[in-house]
Amino acid sequence: MSMTSPSPLNVSIIGLGAMGSGMARSLLRSPAIASLSAFDLNLSALEYFYNEAGGKAPCKYIDIAKEAKSRLDSYIDKDTDVVVLALLNEDQCESIIFTDGPPHHSSLVTLLKPGAVIVVTSTVSPSWAISANERLQSHEKKLKFVDAPISGGAARAASGELTILPSGDEATLDEIDSIFQAMGKEIHRIQGGVGKGATVKVIHQILAGVHVVVAAEALAMAAKAGLEVQQFYDIVKGAAGNSWMFGDRGRRMMDKEKEVKSALDIMVKDLDIVCKEAKRLGMPVPLSSMALQQFMGGVGIGLGRQDDSNVVQVYEMLGGVSVSGCASAAAKEGDGVGDYWVLPDGTKETIVEVADEDRHNVVISNEYTRVLKVKFPPKDTTWAHRHAEDSLYFFLVEDGLNVINHVKGSDPKCDCMEFGEVRYGTHKTDKPLVHKITNMSEVDMFCIDAEVLKSPPVTCPMPLVAEHHELIKTRDKCRVYKLTLEPGQSVNVSYPFFYLSVVLKGSEIKISLGTEPHAVTWKKCASIGDEEWCSPAVNISIENVGETCYEQFIAEWR
Known part of the structure; x- marks a missing residue:
């Protein structure tokens, strides 16, 4: 379930470890965040965060050289709407919520305004979560409590693709849903109130x-x-x-x-x-x-x-x-999975299969294709990984993408990909692509990698000719078309082939399948990066009923 907050939120995150620092960076990229501050008793982690992000909207400017660095009241004020805790355990959560005094000096109960929300992402016992909620509700400030444990690791925290399990009062969950959307890819609201997410x-x-x-x-x-x-x-x-x-x-x-x-x-x-x-x-x-x-x-x-x-x-x-x-x-030096690659600095790195690389997440897998969604933050570098199947690459970074491509056997090279650029890579088991990618952009790397594994049972000998469809790439194993519909435009088309659909520009669309009076019609809000494997279909009507241009790739398997 996704709700929209009525106004941007003033957020603070406490805990800048491997998970908390990644979550903070995901929040910094969200338009739903009016301001963000961060706190950690580890002063090196605190200084690193503010040296990197301080002063860049929406991060609050805090001159930590002049502030009492370990005092929580330097980072939390009366305007704070939501505090996200990414701490080690429930003892730390208990201390920072309820206990005034060292090491942080002032508790959240003391500092926060009435009605503010405390979100605990740490793994805690359900009984503690219930107790904390009851104590906050009985306090005169009526602070709200949400237990929202997370899963996914540091890389997915930084790319905003965590799995989040929030539970609590439904109205409170609606109020702060934009925070979950900024940090997570899969948001599972757990019914039953506070403590069920922890369970x-x-x-x-x-x-x-x-x-x-x-x-x-x-x-x-x-x-x-x-x-x-x-x-x-x-x-x-x-x-x-x-x-x-x-x-x-x-x-x-x-x-x-x-x-x-x-x-x-x-x-x-x-x-x-x-x-x-x-x-x-x-x-x-x-x-x-x-x-x-x-x-x-x-x-x-x-x-x-x-x-x-x-x-x-x-x-x-x-x-x-x-x-x-x-x-x-x-292992030996080579190009196989489990072999090692001697990098330019002399270190050895084990080569993994592309689907085992942390930033490559399989979203579709069948006998004809395996589709991986690739997303990771600025300055991050993938592990050494191996592509051994011919692949289509759809680049989905709106302002364009700049990377350093470290290809095994070659010097690292800078590469730029435009928004909506589609590339085709020829990779074989005996001639794989082994490489690492460093994201040099100021935004997340976002790409769809679709392996072309096998020709399906139904194919079309001739290219598709249809209104609003442009053929943009042809290879032996596939053709790629771009469908463009301005608001109010529609198209009636048949796709006599198996295909992969990838949304480039999202909008609300209405789809009808079949002919009247037996047509089946539905609406959906399509978003950039939505992907779907589709069987051949006839008499499809697609109408853009939204307010923005809709663009979709149709990748035909030949």
Whole structure:
């Protein structure tokens, strides 16, 4: 559900860790934010944020060199409408909401105006969320509380593509929906009031934690059995036993150098909440309990602040085996998945399949195509990844895109893509494109990557000739047309082929399928980047009933 706030909001975000800093950058890009301030007790994180964003609308200008940096009242004032908390745990949330005094000096209850909203995105226990809401409601200021746990990792936080699970009073959720739209791609309102969002996240963490531990257990047993661990990993990736966590954490378990993407301590905290909530409910959770003990073993050997994939070291110690380093030991320099690329600075980076690269998200997958939506913030760089299928690329950055393209075997080169530019790349298994992309623009990179896998059973020998359709690209495997409709214009057309639809410029459109009196008609609000795989169809009527120009790519599979 998407609602529009009646007016732009004055927002503050507290917590500038991996998730909070990305969320802050997503909020900075939103027209629904009138002003944004940020606070963190980590002064280096605070200074980095304001040095990068300070003074650029809608970020509030705060001269942190002159302010008392660790005082919350330097960043929160009587105009603040919403405070978003992206903190480690509920103890930190409890302190900053309710407790005056060090380290932050003034609490949110003291500083905020009556009726302001506090949004907690941290993983907290449902019972604490309910208690916090009750205390805020009984306070004279009647502060509003929303628990809105998040999932998706730091890269998706920065690109505004988190999964968010808000729960609370419906009117309050409507009031601040624009904040969720700025930070998230999938917004699932959880019915039942405050605490239900936290409940969903807690139960989700059962799967997350158990999957990480099971991945470590399987890889350690493979090593103990004398298997080539990298080969075993590759086999599971294409088999029924695979999971997203196995693919992501398993690869990191085999790497010696592990960037901390999610600390092991956090998984201990989350699974501890799971076990306590399960006890309160009278629900046995033996797998969660065992997974918690394995992570606790990691804390016991000093791994708490390291990446949670390091839980594999517990199994390595117990089994007398080595999983860490198996990827680099088995890998060779080359162009295959799992091979490494020696970068110009001499470092080695493991090559991943394009769909395993964090910023490439599969949105359509069938025997004819696999479509990936690519979105990431300025100055961010993808992992080294491999394209091995012919692909159409639709570039959707309205002011144009500037990147540095690091292609394996070539020097890095600057490249520019215009809004609506369509490119076709010829990539083969034996001649793949292996590259990294750095976004040098001041806005998010936004691209649709559509792999052309197979010719469908119905094709058309001749190009489409239809009003308002322009043929803009022809290749052996596909043709691309651009449909343009000004407000009030319409077209009647038949598409005698399978095709991929990608919206370039959105508007409200009315679609009718079939002929009267049996036609089926519906309206939809199309947005830039909307994609759909379509079967052949006849007698389609498309009318632009909105107030802006509508443009759509029709990519015909031949």
